[in-house]
Amino acid sequence: MFYGCGNAQLYYEVLGTGAVQQGLSQRPDSVPTLSTITVPVLALAGGEDPGSSPEEMSVIRDLSPDCEWHVLPNAGHYAPHERPETVGRILREFFDHVSL
Numbered sequence: 001m002f003y004g005c006g007n008a009q010l011y012y013e014v015l016g017t018g019a020v021q022q023g024l025s026q027r028p029d030s031v032p033t034l035s036t037i038t039v040p041v042l043a044l045a046g047g048e049d050p051g052s053s054p055e056e057m058s059v060i061r062d063l064s065p066d067c068e069w070h071v072l073p074n075a076g077h078y079a080p081h082e083r084p085e086t087v088g089r090i091l092r093e094f095f096d097h098v099s100l
Contacts, residue, residue, distance in 0.1 A: 031059055031063065034059070034060060034063035034064050035063050035064070035065065037064050037065065037066075038065075039066070040066045040067075040068065040094075040098045041060065041064040041066060041067040041068070042067075042068050042070075042090070042091070042094045043057065043060040043061055043064070043067055043068070043069050043070070044070050044071075044072060044079055044087065044090065045057040045058070045069075045070070045071045045072065045079075046071075046072055046075035046076045046077055046078075046079040046082070047071050047072055047073040047074065047075060048073075048074060048075060048076045049075070049076045049077045049079075050076070050077075051077050052077060054071045068094055070090055072086060072087070
């Protein structure tokens with residue numbers, strides 16, 4: 001516990017972020033399973049996302065059998081929040097044309 005800090009919320013935010021990062025680093029790589037997907041895939045990448053760049057995300061496009069791929073310029077990791085109208089339009093068009 002951070003006694004004397006006076007900001008317990010910050011302490012728990014840092015603690016939670018560390019736990020999330022540890023969990024992400026320990027999860028198995030799911031890239032080998034991409035080629036086994038049997039439904040249409042919609043993959044969106046934020047053109048300005050430094051954590052999951054379009055180049056890194058393109059593996060989804062390359063390995064998924066039926067993938068619709070979009071790179072959203074002027075969007076980062078939170079593209080649905082940063083470009084809600086664009087993401088909404090892409091989702092609507094995808095679901096209007098996909099058949100399962």
